[in-house]
Amino acid sequence: MKWKKLAALAVSVSLCIGAFAGCGGNQAAKDAGGKTLTIGDTTFNSSNEEPDVNPHNAYAGWACIRYGIGETLIKYSDNMEIQPWLATKWENVDPLTWKITLRDDVTYSSGRKLDAASVKQCLEHLVAENKRAKQDLKLASIEANGQELIIKTTEPKPALLNHLGDPYACIIDVEAGFDNGIVAGTGPYIVTDMKPDDHLTLKKNEHYWGGTPKLDKLTIRTITDGNTLANALQSGEVQAAYGMAYESYPLFRNDKYTISQISTSRCFFGKMNFNPDSVCADPAVRKAISMGIDKENFVATLLEGNGFPANGVFPAGAVFGGDKVKAEKYDPEGAKAVLEQAGWVDTDGDGIREKNGRKLVVKWLTYPSRQELPLLAESAQSTLKAIGIEVDVNNTADHNQLLKDPKNWDVYAMANVQAPTGDPEYWFTVFAVSSATKNQGKYQNARLDALETQLSREFDPAKRAELALQMQQVVLDDHAFVFCSFLKMSMIAKANVKNYTSHACDYYQVTADLDVE
Amino acid sequence: MSDITIRVQAVRRDHLQRKLLVFGVLAGLLIVAAFFSSSLCPYDPYEQNLAIAKAAPSAEHWLGTDRYGRDMFSRVIAGSYTSIFSTLLLVGFISVFGSLVGILCAWSGRWIDTMVMRVSDMFLAFPGLVFALAVAAVLGGGVQNAIVALAAISWPKYARLARSQTLAQQERPYMQAAKMAGCGTLRMIRRHLVPNIAGPILVTAMLDIGTMMMELAGLSFLGLGAKPPIPEWGSMMSDTRNLLATQPWVTLAPGFAIFFSVMIFNLLGDTVRDWLDPKNRR
Numbered sequence A: 001m002k003w004k005k006l007a008a009l010a011v012s013v014s015l016c017i018g019a020f021a022g023c024g025g026n027q028a029a030k031d032a033g034g035k036t037l038t039i040g041d042t043t044f045n046s047s048n049e050e051p052d053v054n055p056h057n058a059y060a061g062w063a064c065i066r067y068g069i070g071e072t073l074i075k076y077s078d079n080m081e082i083q084p085w086l087a088t089k090w091e092n093v094d095p096l097t098w099k100i101t102l103r104d105d106v107t108y109s110s111g112r113k114l115d116a117a118s119v120k121q122c123l124e125h126l127v128a129e130n131k132r133a134k135q136d137l138k139l140a141s142i143e144a145n146g147q148e149l150i151i152k153t154t155e156p157k158p159a160l161l162n163h164l165g166d167p168y169a170c171i172i173d174v175e176a177g178f179d180n181g182i183v184a185g186t187g188p189y190i191v192t193d194m195k196p197d198d199h200l201t202l203k204k205n206e207h208y209w210g211g212t213p214k215l216d217k218l219t220i221r222t223i224t225d226g227n228t229l230a231n232a233l234q235s236g237e238v239q240a241a242y243g244m245a246y247e248s249y250p251l252f253r254n255d256k257y258t259i260s261q262i263s264t265s266r267c268f269f270g271k272m273n274f275n276p277d278s279v280c281a282d283p284a285v286r287k288a289i290s291m292g293i294d295k296e297n298f299v300a301t302l303l304e305g306n307g308f309p310a311n312g313v314f315p316a317g318a319v320f321g322g323d324k325v326k327a328e329k330y331d332p333e334g335a336k337a338v339l340e341q342a343g344w345v346d347t348d349g350d351g352i353r354e355k356n357g358r359k360l361v362v363k364w365l366t367y368p369s370r371q372e373l374p375l376l377a378e379s380a381q382s383t384l385k386a387i388g389i390e391v392d393v394n395n396t397a398d399h400n401q402l403l404k405d406p407k408n409w410d411v412y413a414m415a416n417v418q419a420p421t422g423d424p425e426y427w428f429t430v431f432a433v434s435s436a437t438k439n440q441g442k443y444q445n446a447r448l449d450a451l452e453t454q455l456s457r458e459f460d461p462a463k464r465a466e467l468a469l470q471m472q473q474v475v476l477d478d479h480a481f482v483f484c485s486f487l488k489m490s491m492i493a494k495a496n497v498k499n500y501t502s503h504a505c506d507y508y509q510v511t512a513d514l515d516v517e
Numbered sequence B: 001m002s003d004i005t006i007r008v009q010a011v012r013r014d015h016l017q018r019k020l021l022v023f024g025v026l027a028g029l030l031i032v033a034a035f036f037s038s039s040l041c042p043y044d045p046y047e048q049n050l051a052i053a054k055a056a057p058s059a060e061h062w063l064g065t066d067r068y069g070r071d072m073f074s075r076v077i078a079g080s081y082t083s084i085f086s087t088l089l090l091v092g093f094i095s096v097f098g099s100l101v102g103i104l105c106a107w108s109g110r111w112i113d114t115m116v117m118r119v120s121d122m123f124l125a126f127p128g129l130v131f132a133l134a135v136a137a138v139l140g141g142g143v144q145n146a147i148v149a150l151a152a153i154s155w156p157k158y159a160r161l162a163r164s165q166t167l168a169q170q171e172r173p174y175m176q177a178a179k180m181a182g183c184g185t186l187r188m189i190r191r192h193l194v195p196n197i198a199g200p201i202l203v204t205a206m207l208d209i210g211t212m213m214m215e216l217a218g219l220s221f222l223g224l225g226a227k228p229p230i231p232e233w234g235s236m237m238s239d240t241r242n243l244l245a246t247q248p249w250v251t252l253a254p255g256f257a258i259f260f261s262v263m264i265f266n267l268l269g270d271t272v273r274d275w276l277d278p279k280n281r282r
Helices: A002-033 A061-066 A116-128 A131-137 A158-164 A226-235 A246-252 A283-291 A293-304 A330-342 A371-383 A401-405 A425-433 A444-458 A461-477 B004-033 B070-109 B110-125 B127-137 B143-170 B174-179 B184-222 B233-239 B249-275
Strands: A036-041 A075-077 A083-084 A087-094 A097-102 A138-144 A148-153 A188-194 A199-204 A217-223 A239-240 A257-272 A307-311 A360-364 A392-394 A410-415 A481-494
Touching: A036 A226, A036 A246, A061 A083, A075 A425, A116 A131, A116 A138, A131 A158, A131 A425, A131 B143, A158 A425, A226 A239, A226 A246, A226 A444, A246 A257, A246 A283, A246 A425, A246 A481, A246 B249, A257 A283, A257 A371, A283 A330, A283 A371, A293 A307, A293 A371, A293 A481, A307 A461, A330 A360, A360 A401, A371 A392, A401 B110, A410 A481, A461 B174, B004 B249, B070 B110, B070 B174, B070 B184, B127 B143, B127 B184, B143 B184, B174 B184, B184 B249, B233 B249
Parallel strands: A036 A217, A036 A239, A360 A392, A360 A410
Antiparallel strands: A075 A083, A087 A097, A097 A148, A138 A148, A188 A199, A199 A217, A239 A481, A257 A410, A257 A481, A307 A481
8 A cells, every 4th residue: 555655645746747847938038029919909800891911911910910910100199189100291292292211220020121112102002902992092093212102183182181191001011911810010020920810929129120029928918808808907817918808997097007097089989770661760860869868978978988978970189079069968758759759659558668569679780899889889778778779789799790780789888999090081081971981881872972072182281170070960960870989999918018109190009108017 | 123223214314304304494585585685775776875875884774885886785685686586596496497308308218308308418518607607708798698597508418318317217116007097197297206306306406506506697797687787786796896995894795695595505505405315204
């Protein structure tokens, strides 16, 4: 029996040694790998139209710029004013011509020098591949001469520079290719490995023009579930997080973590479906929905104060935003009267109104990667039920596919940065005008289209703001959208992570200064 | 020796009777509470009141309130209706349907038996919950679809059991006697076969209640069961898991409801099995 005990002891000891040896190995690997940081992110995924880091692909440019891979010709200050970045200066030669001078000390991560010819290649590829960019930029021709770029547009484009600061305009070396969505940019970090919807691994760009990045290795982990992300940050599996549910913030309001917050134009809003089969084709239903959502309480309680109730398209800080436009206020009794007048009456006593035998059921499509969108859905479900509207919530990561068929939804609730380029035109051309790239609800208003034509040619910022206000009012009077809240952009990190700071544009995150102490 | 055995059996039997009574009463109470849940709720389980969101348990709200200010005690009671009756409906359906299929196969034999049993083999070859997930994903969310998904994978177990029991009973002298006495097929099945194979099927069904309750809650937890705002224990846990670290009562209340219900039905199933075990008979 004695030898059995000895054998068991030997096995136990060897297992323990093995385990400790494993730990030591990990530590050694960490030391050998230099400074590393892992960021958990709920938004870097294909359901968010960010399947990779190729800026020319849908909204993947946000990942490209967010994780320090690519940079644009201009960048935005904290007040969303245009500043030089890869471009040193620019000049509006005439309404159709822009002369842009590029930095002379920049190389792509592929080793190629940044010059006007490579930028021309990149922009031409961009408009060929990205419908939104083609519509925004209206490029007629590009002339490359050393470090000088001459861009001609087919029509006056006052917001051209703003558009060139959009993440889709990250300057990349097209000749280096698009290997499974991996590109060569000019940023402080270079992609070494990527598995869509799982992770992105980056190493520092030793030849970065803006100084040597502080981290040797950076990993972005896609974690779409907010609870998992909170657990990962607590356990140390990730050291920083973006997209955390506000409900989890109390766990991180202590000395061990830092929370960086800034007000942005990211908005939770619902777009209405104008398809004749949708209940939202009825103006009274749209108006009642706009009057039936309790934005104040949603922000105060469900967003835990991490936002502001929305009035129009843009937040209060912008000259073209806030309460300069008139929107419906939360008014359940008023909403009931609107529905009554339109003939929506509860005839069978079940609390839901009917008209011509059709129940007033609103199909509310939304998605979970923005953690509070499902909460907005359930809050609206309750307040709209009180006025006789049943809300059938479909909260799914498959929302982009379902959105294509107008039979699948009546209201599509989403999160969007309304003015990512500091200019109001972006939102209207993407969501509201009849030719908008994301106007799946087929909303049309001839006056809005005419105002957009004016806006697209107006160079005077004051007049642009005035036009943007008029356009918002058209959208609000049609109740084509219901704007619920603006959010504070928030990033949480362990206390030893430095310079992980939120920016008003929402997409500047990883910089050369990001560090771990 | 035989006296001692009889005495031991008698003690066991009495003990079993007490257990059966206790667990039967507890299960009965659960079912009655679920049936009258709408009358038992102190507050409207659907009514939101954001002013009292995430309130801790108190004399007013015994289990606190959720993020929408809904009373958790009321929602757990209301959830019992969805969770318990969905489970009973599911187990009732799969046990009856599966048994009928099994009896049909054993009775008719030949190609029907071969064909249906191969189909049931196919269903049994899939990992249960994964197959249910696939079916529920195709059908879409909702309690009804979750029940259909679980029913689709769970009936073969009963078909197999009923078939083997039927085949064994068919050869028994009393069945032969009934046949020789001119008993018709339906009458033989109804009067002679079913009462003799009902025991094992009933025990399996009783033991299945807990499992099915867990699986339904699992599907709901994954978003393929009850849709908001319907209170269902699994979906309530899933919806509130972000709050587990900060307001744990919101998640724990439906969690304990599942735990106690599954435990009561499992213990009842075990006791019924022991009760019907011939070794414990006097």
